[in-house]
Amino acid sequence: MSTDALTPDRILEATEEVLRRYGPAKATVVDVARALGVSHGSVYRHFRTKAALREAVTERWLERAVRELAPFADGPGPAAERLTAWLSALFAAKRRKAGADPELFATYMVLIGESSRVVAEHVDHLVGQLARIVEDGHRQGEFAAPVTDATTTARAVFDATDRFHDPAHVADWSEPDIDAAFDAVVALLLRGLRA
Amino acid sequence: MSTDALTPDRILEATEEVLRRYGPAKATVVDVARALGVSHGSVYRHFRTKAALREAVTERWLERAVRELAPFADGPGPAAERLTAWLSALFAAKRRKAGADPELFATYMVLIGESSRVVAEHVDHLVGQLARIVEDGHRQGEFAAPVTDATTTARAVFDATDRFHDPAHVADWSEPDIDAAFDAVVALLLRGLRA
DNA sequence: CTGCTGACAGATATTGAAATCTGTCAGCAG
DNA sequence: CTGCTGACAGATTTCAATATCTGTCAGCAG
Numbered sequence: 001m002s003t004d005a006l007t008p009d010r011i012l013e014a015t016e017e018v019l020r021r022y023g024p025a026k027a028t029v030v031d032v033a034r035a036l037g038v039s040h041g042s043v044y045r046h047f048r049t050k051a052a053l054r055e056a057v058t059e060r061w062l063e064r065a066v067r068e069l070a071p072f073a074d075g076p077g078p079a080a081e082r083l084t085a086w087l088s089a090l091f092a093a094k095r096r097k098a099g100a101d102p103e104l105f106a107t108y109m110v111l112i113g114e115s116s117r118v119v120a121e122h123v124d125h126l127v128g129q130l131a132r133i134v135e136d137g138h139r140q141g142e143f144a145a146p147v148t149d150a151t152t153t154a155r156a157v158f159d160a161t162d163r164f165h166d167p168a169h170v171a172d173w174s175e176p177d178i179d180a181a182f183d184a185v186v187a188l189l190l191r192g193l194r195a
Numbered sequence: 196m197s198t199d200a201l202t203p204d205r206i207l208e209a210t211e212e213v214l215r216r217y218g219p220a221k222a223t224v225v226d227v228a229r230a231l232g233v234s235h236g237s238v239y240r241h242f243r244t245k246a247a248l249r250e251a252v253t254e255r256w257l258e259r260a261v262r263e264l265a266p267f268a269d270g271p272g273p274a275a276e277r278l279t280a281w282l283s284a285l286f287a288a289k290r291r292k293a294g295a296d297p298e299l300f301a302t303y304m305v306l307i308g309e310s311s312r313v314v315a316e317h318v319d320h321l322v323g324q325l326a327r328i329v330e331d332g333h334r335q336g337e338f339a340a341p342v343t344d345a346t347t348t349a350r351a352v353f354d355a356t357d358r359f360h361d362p363a364h365v366a367d368w369s370e371p372d373i374d375a376a377f378d379a380v381v382a383l384l385l386r387g388l389r390a
Numbered sequence: 391c392t393g394c395t396g397a398c399a400g401a402t403a404t405t406g407a408a409a410t411c412t413g414t415c416a417g418c419a420g
Numbered sequence: 421c422t423g424c425t426g427a428c429a430g431a432t433t434t435c436a437a438t439a440t441c442t443g444t445c446a447g448c449a450g
Contacts, residue, residue, distance in 0.1 A: 028411060039425050044413065144386075148379065156379035160355035168363040184343065184351035191339075192387030223441060234395050239443065
Protein backbone atom coordinates (compact mmCIF):
# COMPACT_ATOMS: atom_id res chain seq x y z
CA MET A 1 0.00 0.00 0.00
CA SER A 2 2.69 2.44 0.95
CA THR A 3 4.68 1.58 -2.16
CA ASP A 4 2.32 3.82 -4.17
CA ALA A 5 3.17 7.47 -4.66
CA LEU A 6 1.97 9.79 -1.95
CA THR A 7 -0.80 11.84 -3.59
CA PRO A 8 -3.12 14.48 -2.15
CA ASP A 9 -6.00 12.08 -2.75
CA ARG A 10 -4.41 9.30 -0.73
CA ILE A 11 -3.74 11.76 2.08
CA LEU A 12 -7.34 12.97 2.03
CA GLU A 13 -8.58 9.40 2.15
CA ALA A 14 -6.38 8.68 5.15
CA THR A 15 -7.44 11.92 6.82
CA GLU A 16 -11.11 11.00 6.48
CA GLU A 17 -10.36 7.63 8.02
CA VAL A 18 -8.47 9.19 10.93
CA LEU A 19 -11.25 11.74 11.48
CA ARG A 20 -13.81 8.95 11.45
CA ARG A 21 -11.81 6.93 13.95
CA TYR A 22 -10.61 9.60 16.39
CA GLY A 23 -13.00 12.51 15.86
CA PRO A 24 -12.09 16.12 15.03
CA ALA A 25 -10.58 16.91 18.43
CA LYS A 26 -8.10 14.02 18.52
CA ALA A 27 -7.21 13.57 14.86
CA THR A 28 -3.64 14.77 14.31
CA VAL A 29 -1.39 15.14 11.30
CA VAL A 30 0.91 12.58 12.92
CA ASP A 31 -2.02 10.11 12.95
CA VAL A 32 -2.61 10.71 9.26
CA ALA A 33 1.07 10.18 8.47
CA ARG A 34 1.12 7.00 10.56
CA ALA A 35 -1.95 5.67 8.72
CA LEU A 36 -0.06 6.23 5.46
CA GLY A 37 3.22 4.82 6.73
CA VAL A 38 5.12 8.05 6.11
CA SER A 39 6.53 10.79 8.29
CA HIS A 40 4.30 13.77 9.04
CA GLY A 41 6.76 16.00 7.20
CA SER A 42 5.62 14.36 3.97
CA VAL A 43 2.04 15.31 4.59
CA TYR A 44 3.14 18.93 4.95
CA ARG A 45 4.67 18.67 1.50
CA HIS A 46 1.15 18.39 0.03
CA PHE A 47 -0.87 20.50 2.48
CA ARG A 48 0.68 23.65 3.90
CA THR A 49 -1.15 23.45 7.24
CA LYS A 50 -3.39 21.17 9.20
CA ALA A 51 -6.23 23.64 8.59
CA ALA A 52 -5.73 23.39 4.81
CA LEU A 53 -5.85 19.60 5.05
CA ARG A 54 -9.09 19.63 7.01
CA GLU A 55 -10.55 22.23 4.65
CA ALA A 56 -9.76 20.00 1.67
CA VAL A 57 -11.52 17.08 3.34
CA THR A 58 -14.56 19.28 3.97
CA GLU A 59 -14.56 20.50 0.40
CA ARG A 60 -14.54 16.96 -0.98
CA TRP A 61 -17.38 15.95 1.31
CA LEU A 62 -19.55 18.94 0.37
CA GLU A 63 -18.84 18.41 -3.34
CA ARG A 64 -20.16 14.87 -3.06
CA ALA A 65 -23.33 16.19 -1.40
CA VAL A 66 -23.89 18.73 -4.18
CA ARG A 67 -23.48 16.02 -6.82
CA GLU A 68 -26.13 13.88 -5.12
CA LEU A 69 -28.67 16.67 -5.53
CA ALA A 70 -27.92 17.74 -9.09
CA PRO A 71 -30.33 15.22 -10.69
CA PHE A 72 -33.25 16.77 -8.82
CA ALA A 73 -32.36 20.24 -10.08
CA ASP A 74 -31.86 19.27 -13.71
CA GLY A 75 -34.43 16.51 -14.09
CA PRO A 76 -37.62 16.84 -16.14
CA GLY A 77 -41.08 17.66 -14.81
CA PRO A 78 -42.89 20.71 -13.44
CA ALA A 79 -40.76 23.15 -11.47
CA ALA A 80 -42.95 22.92 -8.36
CA GLU A 81 -42.50 19.17 -8.18
CA ARG A 82 -38.77 19.40 -8.80
CA LEU A 83 -38.46 22.07 -6.13
CA THR A 84 -40.32 19.92 -3.63
CA ALA A 85 -38.28 16.88 -4.60
CA TRP A 86 -35.00 18.81 -4.34
CA LEU A 87 -35.82 20.24 -0.90
CA SER A 88 -37.05 16.86 0.31
CA ALA A 89 -33.94 15.16 -0.98
CA LEU A 90 -31.72 17.72 0.74
CA PHE A 91 -33.59 17.32 4.02
CA ALA A 92 -33.66 13.52 3.72
CA ALA A 93 -29.95 13.32 2.94
CA LYS A 94 -29.04 15.47 5.90
CA ARG A 95 -31.28 13.50 8.22
CA ARG A 96 -30.00 10.20 6.93
CA LYS A 97 -26.38 11.20 7.43
CA ALA A 98 -27.05 12.65 10.87
CA GLY A 99 -29.02 9.59 11.95
CA ALA A 100 -26.82 6.88 10.46
CA ASP A 101 -23.58 8.06 12.05
CA PRO A 102 -24.09 10.91 14.53
CA GLU A 103 -20.42 10.99 15.48
CA LEU A 104 -19.24 11.37 11.90
CA PHE A 105 -21.90 14.00 11.32
CA ALA A 106 -20.72 15.88 14.42
CA THR A 107 -17.19 15.64 13.07
CA TYR A 108 -18.22 17.28 9.83
CA MET A 109 -20.16 19.92 11.74
CA VAL A 110 -16.90 20.87 13.45
CA LEU A 111 -15.04 20.94 10.13
CA ILE A 112 -17.78 23.06 8.59
CA GLY A 113 -17.44 25.54 11.43
CA GLU A 114 -13.75 25.83 10.63
CA SER A 115 -13.95 26.62 6.92
CA SER A 116 -16.48 29.33 6.23
CA ARG A 117 -15.13 30.05 2.77
CA VAL A 118 -15.68 26.49 1.58
CA VAL A 119 -19.14 26.42 3.12
CA ALA A 120 -20.12 29.69 1.47
CA GLU A 121 -19.12 28.25 -1.92
CA HIS A 122 -21.10 25.10 -1.16
CA VAL A 123 -24.18 27.16 -0.35
CA ASP A 124 -23.71 29.12 -3.56
CA HIS A 125 -23.70 25.87 -5.52
CA LEU A 126 -26.89 24.71 -3.85
CA VAL A 127 -28.59 28.06 -4.39
CA GLY A 128 -27.47 27.85 -8.01
CA GLN A 129 -29.28 24.53 -8.39
CA LEU A 130 -32.40 26.03 -6.82
CA ALA A 131 -32.16 29.06 -9.10
CA ARG A 132 -32.21 26.78 -12.15
CA ILE A 133 -35.49 25.27 -10.95
CA VAL A 134 -36.95 28.71 -10.21
CA GLU A 135 -35.94 29.97 -13.65
CA ASP A 136 -37.57 26.99 -15.34
CA GLY A 137 -40.71 27.68 -13.32
CA HIS A 138 -40.78 31.25 -14.54
CA ARG A 139 -40.09 30.27 -18.13
CA GLN A 140 -42.87 27.69 -18.17
CA GLY A 141 -45.33 30.12 -16.58
CA GLU A 142 -45.70 27.80 -13.64
CA PHE A 143 -44.40 30.43 -11.23
CA ALA A 144 -45.60 34.05 -11.31
CA ALA A 145 -43.58 36.68 -13.15
CA PRO A 146 -40.26 37.18 -11.36
CA VAL A 147 -40.24 40.04 -8.85
CA THR A 148 -36.48 39.78 -8.47
CA ASP A 149 -33.80 37.71 -10.16
CA ALA A 150 -34.01 33.95 -9.78
CA THR A 151 -30.92 33.78 -7.57
CA THR A 152 -32.43 36.12 -5.00
CA THR A 153 -35.63 34.10 -4.96
CA ALA A 154 -33.67 30.86 -4.76
CA ARG A 155 -31.68 32.24 -1.86
CA ALA A 156 -34.94 33.18 -0.11
CA VAL A 157 -36.23 29.63 -0.55
CA PHE A 158 -32.94 28.28 0.77
CA ASP A 159 -33.01 30.65 3.75
CA ALA A 160 -36.64 29.91 4.53
CA THR A 161 -35.92 26.18 4.68
CA ASP A 162 -32.83 26.72 6.78
CA ARG A 163 -34.26 24.81 9.70
CA PHE A 164 -34.42 21.72 7.50
CA HIS A 165 -30.91 21.69 6.16
CA ASP A 166 -28.64 23.69 8.44
CA PRO A 167 -26.67 21.25 10.63
CA ALA A 168 -27.13 23.69 13.52
CA HIS A 169 -30.70 22.38 13.72
CA VAL A 170 -29.80 18.69 13.71
CA ALA A 171 -31.42 18.19 17.11
CA ASP A 172 -34.80 19.33 15.72
CA TRP A 173 -34.77 16.73 12.96
CA SER A 174 -35.86 13.91 15.23
CA GLU A 175 -38.87 15.76 16.63
CA PRO A 176 -42.18 14.12 15.75
CA ASP A 177 -43.69 17.24 14.13
CA ILE A 178 -40.73 18.00 11.93
CA ASP A 179 -42.15 16.50 8.73
CA ALA A 180 -45.41 18.40 9.13
CA ALA A 181 -43.41 21.58 9.74
CA PHE A 182 -41.35 20.94 6.62
CA ASP A 183 -44.46 20.32 4.50
CA ALA A 184 -46.12 23.48 5.82
CA VAL A 185 -43.12 25.65 5.00
CA VAL A 186 -42.68 24.17 1.51
CA ALA A 187 -46.42 24.56 0.79
CA LEU A 188 -46.32 28.19 1.88
CA LEU A 189 -43.26 28.90 -0.25
CA LEU A 190 -44.80 27.23 -3.31
CA ARG A 191 -47.94 29.34 -2.92
CA GLY A 192 -45.66 32.37 -2.80
CA LEU A 193 -43.84 31.33 -5.96
CA ARG A 194 -47.04 30.59 -7.87
CA ALA A 195 -48.81 33.75 -6.65
CA MET B 196 -29.96 45.91 51.30
CA SER B 197 -29.48 42.57 52.93
CA THR B 198 -31.89 43.51 55.71
CA ASP B 199 -34.77 42.87 53.28
CA ALA B 200 -36.41 39.46 53.16
CA LEU B 201 -34.77 37.00 50.81
CA THR B 202 -37.27 36.56 47.97
CA PRO B 203 -37.07 34.57 44.73
CA ASP B 204 -37.10 37.87 42.85
CA ARG B 205 -34.10 39.25 44.73
CA ILE B 206 -32.26 36.00 44.09
CA LEU B 207 -33.07 36.15 40.37
CA GLU B 208 -31.87 39.75 40.22
CA ALA B 209 -28.60 38.78 41.88
CA THR B 210 -28.24 35.75 39.62
CA GLU B 211 -28.60 37.90 36.51
CA GLU B 212 -25.94 40.24 37.87
CA VAL B 213 -23.58 37.34 38.61
CA LEU B 214 -24.19 35.85 35.17
CA ARG B 215 -23.52 39.22 33.57
CA ARG B 216 -20.30 39.63 35.53
CA TYR B 217 -18.80 36.13 35.38
CA GLY B 218 -20.53 34.49 32.44
CA PRO B 219 -22.41 31.19 32.41
CA ALA B 220 -19.35 28.98 32.90
CA LYS B 221 -18.04 30.69 36.04
CA ALA B 222 -21.23 31.86 37.75
CA THR B 223 -21.80 29.73 40.85
CA VAL B 224 -24.53 29.51 43.46
CA VAL B 225 -21.92 30.55 46.01
CA ASP B 226 -21.35 33.75 43.99
CA VAL B 227 -25.07 34.48 44.01
CA ALA B 228 -25.25 33.94 47.76
CA ARG B 229 -22.23 36.17 48.30
CA ALA B 230 -23.80 38.93 46.20
CA LEU B 231 -26.86 38.72 48.45
CA GLY B 232 -24.87 38.50 51.67
CA VAL B 233 -26.35 35.13 52.64
CA SER B 234 -25.10 31.56 52.73
CA HIS B 235 -25.62 29.45 49.64
CA GLY B 236 -27.86 27.14 51.67
CA SER B 237 -30.43 29.95 51.74
CA VAL B 238 -30.52 30.14 47.98
CA TYR B 239 -31.32 26.42 47.87
CA ARG B 240 -34.30 27.14 50.10
CA HIS B 241 -35.92 29.01 47.18
CA PHE B 242 -34.55 27.09 44.17
CA ARG B 243 -34.13 23.34 44.42
CA THR B 244 -31.14 23.17 42.10
CA LYS B 245 -28.73 25.42 40.28
CA ALA B 246 -30.42 24.33 37.03
CA ALA B 247 -33.83 25.47 38.33
CA LEU B 248 -32.34 28.84 39.25
CA ARG B 249 -30.83 29.34 35.82
CA GLU B 250 -34.04 28.19 34.18
CA ALA B 251 -36.02 30.78 36.15
CA VAL B 252 -33.64 33.51 34.99
CA THR B 253 -34.09 32.37 31.40
CA GLU B 254 -37.85 32.29 31.76
CA ARG B 255 -37.95 35.87 33.05
CA TRP B 256 -35.74 37.07 30.22
CA LEU B 257 -37.84 35.38 27.53
CA GLU B 258 -41.06 36.67 29.07
CA ARG B 259 -39.75 40.21 28.78
CA ALA B 260 -38.95 39.60 25.10
CA VAL B 261 -42.47 38.30 24.41
CA ARG B 262 -44.02 41.35 26.09
CA GLU B 263 -41.96 43.67 23.87
CA LEU B 264 -43.52 42.11 20.77
CA ALA B 265 -47.15 41.92 21.87
CA PRO B 266 -48.04 45.45 20.63
CA PHE B 267 -47.09 44.48 17.08
CA ALA B 268 -49.35 41.41 17.18
CA ASP B 269 -52.38 43.16 18.64
CA GLY B 270 -52.08 46.60 17.09
CA PRO B 271 -54.43 47.95 14.38
CA GLY B 272 -53.78 47.98 10.66
CA PRO B 273 -53.66 45.42 7.82
CA ALA B 274 -52.42 41.98 8.74
CA ALA B 275 -49.63 42.03 6.15
CA GLU B 276 -48.18 45.21 7.60
CA ARG B 277 -48.47 43.93 11.16
CA LEU B 278 -46.83 40.67 10.15
CA THR B 279 -43.94 42.52 8.53
CA ALA B 280 -43.65 44.85 11.50
CA TRP B 281 -43.72 41.96 13.98
CA LEU B 282 -41.07 39.98 12.14
CA SER B 283 -38.91 43.08 11.70
CA ALA B 284 -39.27 43.94 15.37
CA LEU B 285 -38.29 40.41 16.38
CA PHE B 286 -35.24 40.46 14.11
CA ALA B 287 -34.27 43.98 15.16
CA ALA B 288 -34.57 43.15 18.87
CA LYS B 289 -32.42 40.06 18.51
CA ARG B 290 -29.79 41.92 16.53
CA ARG B 291 -29.80 44.84 18.94
CA LYS B 292 -29.30 42.58 21.95
CA ALA B 293 -26.63 40.53 20.22
CA GLY B 294 -24.79 43.62 19.03
CA ALA B 295 -25.08 45.74 22.17
CA ASP B 296 -23.65 43.16 24.55
CA PRO B 297 -22.31 40.07 22.77
CA GLU B 298 -21.10 38.48 25.98
CA LEU B 299 -24.46 38.76 27.70
CA PHE B 300 -26.13 37.45 24.57
CA ALA B 301 -23.75 34.50 24.52
CA THR B 302 -24.58 33.91 28.16
CA TYR B 303 -28.28 33.72 27.36
CA MET B 304 -27.55 31.45 24.42
CA VAL B 305 -25.95 29.02 26.85
CA LEU B 306 -28.90 29.27 29.24
CA ILE B 307 -31.32 28.73 26.36
CA GLY B 308 -29.47 25.58 25.41
CA GLU B 309 -29.96 24.29 28.95
CA SER B 310 -33.72 24.72 29.28
CA SER B 311 -35.51 23.32 26.27
CA ARG B 312 -38.88 23.21 28.03
CA VAL B 313 -38.85 26.94 28.77
CA VAL B 314 -37.72 27.72 25.23
CA ALA B 315 -40.45 25.56 23.71
CA GLU B 316 -43.04 27.50 25.73
CA HIS B 317 -41.47 30.77 24.62
CA VAL B 318 -41.70 29.72 20.98
CA ASP B 319 -45.33 28.71 21.50
CA HIS B 320 -46.07 32.20 22.82
CA LEU B 321 -44.44 33.83 19.83
CA VAL B 322 -46.22 31.53 17.38
CA GLY B 323 -49.45 32.37 19.21
CA GLN B 324 -48.88 36.08 18.52
CA LEU B 325 -48.19 35.30 14.86
CA ALA B 326 -51.31 33.14 14.68
CA ARG B 327 -53.44 36.07 15.88
CA ILE B 328 -52.13 38.17 12.99
CA VAL B 329 -52.70 35.35 10.50
CA GLU B 330 -56.26 34.86 11.77
CA ASP B 331 -57.01 38.56 11.42
CA GLY B 332 -55.66 38.41 7.88
CA HIS B 333 -57.98 35.56 7.04
CA ARG B 334 -60.97 37.22 8.68
CA GLN B 335 -60.42 40.47 6.79
CA GLY B 336 -59.97 38.65 3.49
CA GLU B 337 -56.46 40.02 3.22
CA PHE B 338 -54.98 36.56 3.22
CA ALA B 339 -56.35 33.71 1.08
CA ALA B 340 -58.75 31.19 2.58
CA PRO B 341 -56.92 29.15 5.22
CA VAL B 342 -55.49 25.86 3.93
CA THR B 343 -54.68 24.75 7.47
CA ASP B 344 -55.34 26.19 10.90
CA ALA B 345 -53.76 29.53 11.69
CA THR B 346 -51.34 28.05 14.21
CA THR B 347 -49.83 25.71 11.62
CA THR B 348 -49.43 28.57 9.18
CA ALA B 349 -47.99 30.78 11.90
CA ARG B 350 -45.51 28.06 12.80
CA ALA B 351 -44.51 27.80 9.14
CA VAL B 352 -43.87 31.55 9.02
CA PHE B 353 -41.87 31.30 12.23
CA ASP B 354 -39.86 28.34 10.92
CA ALA B 355 -39.24 29.99 7.56
CA THR B 356 -37.78 33.07 9.26
CA ASP B 357 -35.69 30.96 11.61
CA ARG B 358 -32.46 32.33 10.23
CA PHE B 359 -33.50 35.78 11.40
CA HIS B 360 -34.43 35.03 14.98
CA ASP B 361 -32.73 31.82 16.08
CA PRO B 362 -29.66 32.74 18.18
CA ALA B 363 -27.81 29.87 16.49
CA HIS B 364 -27.52 32.19 13.48
CA VAL B 365 -26.22 35.21 15.37
CA ALA B 366 -23.00 35.22 13.32
CA ASP B 367 -25.03 35.73 10.11
CA TRP B 368 -26.76 38.84 11.41
CA SER B 369 -23.81 41.11 10.74
CA GLU B 370 -23.39 40.04 7.13
CA PRO B 371 -24.00 42.85 4.64
CA ASP B 372 -26.70 41.02 2.68
CA ILE B 373 -28.73 39.97 5.68
CA ASP B 374 -31.38 42.71 5.37
CA ALA B 375 -31.93 41.96 1.71
CA ALA B 376 -32.23 38.26 2.57
CA PHE B 377 -34.75 39.05 5.28
CA ASP B 378 -36.83 41.23 2.95
CA ALA B 379 -36.79 38.55 0.25
CA VAL B 380 -38.01 35.84 2.61
CA VAL B 381 -40.74 38.02 4.11
CA ALA B 382 -41.90 39.11 0.65
CA LEU B 383 -42.08 35.49 -0.51
CA LEU B 384 -44.02 34.46 2.59
CA LEU B 385 -46.49 37.33 2.21
CA ARG B 386 -47.13 36.35 -1.40
CA GLY B 387 -47.79 32.83 -0.14
CA LEU B 388 -50.25 34.06 2.46
CA ARG B 389 -52.12 36.33 0.05
CA ALA B 390 -52.17 33.71 -2.74
C1' DC C 391 -41.64 27.74 64.75
C1' DT C 392 -39.37 29.75 60.80
C1' DG C 393 -35.68 30.83 58.27
C1' DC C 394 -30.75 30.83 58.00
C1' DT C 395 -26.13 28.86 58.74
C1' DG C 396 -22.08 26.27 57.90
C1' DA C 397 -19.91 21.65 57.75
C1' DC C 398 -19.91 17.77 54.93
C1' DA C 399 -19.70 14.07 50.90
C1' DG C 400 -19.45 13.47 46.34
C1' DA C 401 -19.09 15.77 41.86
C1' DT C 402 -16.83 19.17 39.04
C1' DA C 403 -13.34 22.49 37.84
C1' DT C 404 -8.60 24.42 38.00
C1' DT C 405 -3.77 24.22 37.55
C1' DG C 406 0.83 23.46 36.22
C1' DA C 407 4.25 20.02 34.91
C1' DA C 408 4.97 16.63 31.42
C1' DA C 409 3.79 14.85 27.00
C1' DT C 410 2.37 15.53 22.38
C1' DC C 411 1.58 18.13 18.35
C1' DT C 412 2.41 21.60 14.51
C1' DG C 413 5.18 23.43 11.15
C1' DT C 414 10.20 23.98 9.49
C1' DC C 415 14.26 22.60 7.46
C1' DA C 416 18.93 20.58 6.83
C1' DG C 417 20.35 16.56 5.01
C1' DC C 418 19.90 11.73 3.15
C1' DA C 419 18.38 8.06 -0.26
C1' DG C 420 17.37 6.68 -4.73
C1' DC D 421 17.43 16.35 -8.56
C1' DT D 422 13.25 14.95 -6.22
C1' DG D 423 10.87 13.42 -2.56
C1' DC D 424 11.13 11.82 2.10
C1' DT D 425 12.94 11.77 6.84
C1' DG D 426 13.48 12.96 11.54
C1' DA D 427 15.12 16.36 14.92
C1' DC D 428 13.81 20.68 16.64
C1' DA D 429 11.34 25.10 18.77
C1' DG D 430 7.36 26.84 20.18
C1' DA D 431 2.38 26.01 20.78
C1' DT D 432 -1.12 23.05 22.45
C1' DT D 433 -2.96 19.23 25.01
C1' DT D 434 -3.11 15.80 28.70
C1' DC D 435 -3.28 14.22 33.30
C1' DA D 436 -3.47 13.92 38.06
C1' DA D 437 -3.25 16.47 42.28
C1' DT D 438 -5.62 20.18 44.40
C1' DA D 439 -9.25 23.32 45.09
C1' DT D 440 -13.94 24.66 44.56
C1' DC D 441 -18.69 23.81 43.97
C1' DT D 442 -23.37 21.51 44.49
C1' DG D 443 -26.87 19.90 47.23
C1' DT D 444 -28.08 18.13 52.08
C1' DC D 445 -29.09 18.56 56.69
C1' DA D 446 -28.53 18.93 61.78
C1' DG D 447 -28.70 22.59 64.61
C1' DC D 448 -28.89 27.58 66.03
C1' DA D 449 -30.93 32.37 66.40
C1' DG D 450 -34.71 35.24 66.79
